[in-house]
Amino acid sequence: AQSVTQPDIHITVSEGASLELRCNYSYGATPYLFWYVQSPGQGLQLLLKYFSGDTLVQGIKGFEAEFKRSQSSFNLRKPSVHWSDAAEYFCAVGEPSGTGRRALTFGSGTRLQVQP
């Protein structure tokens, strides 16, 4: 069974500082990879996705993520954090094409706090 690990439960950064949120996955092949963000009381918003090709993917709100097959990682980065980025971030994996299944397996999330 596939699994996703987000080792950092809570991260605090200063506004304007850089950010990296870690994500490691366990899966037999290269899965589809996603990062979502959730503000309090809201649903999940898709930040970016990786299916194949270029291992550095760009997303919305200035976020990017790098897929590293050798490390089974898909870390999320942002060069300069804004106060509005405070939220909970979820890494997720989905089964690759051919299975027809859309079920996502989520990590436990990383709560980001931004200090002024």
Add this chain to the structure above:
Amino acid sequence: KAGVTQTPRYLIKTRGQQVTLSCSPISGHRSVSWYQQTPGQGLQFLFEYFSETQRNKGNFPGRFSGRQFSNSRSEMNVSTLELGDSALYLCASSFSYEQYFGPGTRLTVT
């Protein structure tokens, strides 16, 4: 395009009752998935429907069921509610492989 909508947004039910939640996907999306989010278990996949057929199911008891209509709208039903069913229930729709989530229905079981 309008996003995924879920109704109602909030619900309070009593143990033993049943509840039905509704989800309207993004126009043109034929796949609808449901997830349960709790502080203890996190985000867990319930089931997925595509063209009115359940295509995949998570590890939840049979009290949790769903269906999809010909217009792709979906409902999920929970019978004989338990306190542990209190959660945020999220619906997601997809055309390809990325899923777009609605705002969720907050269910509280007392």
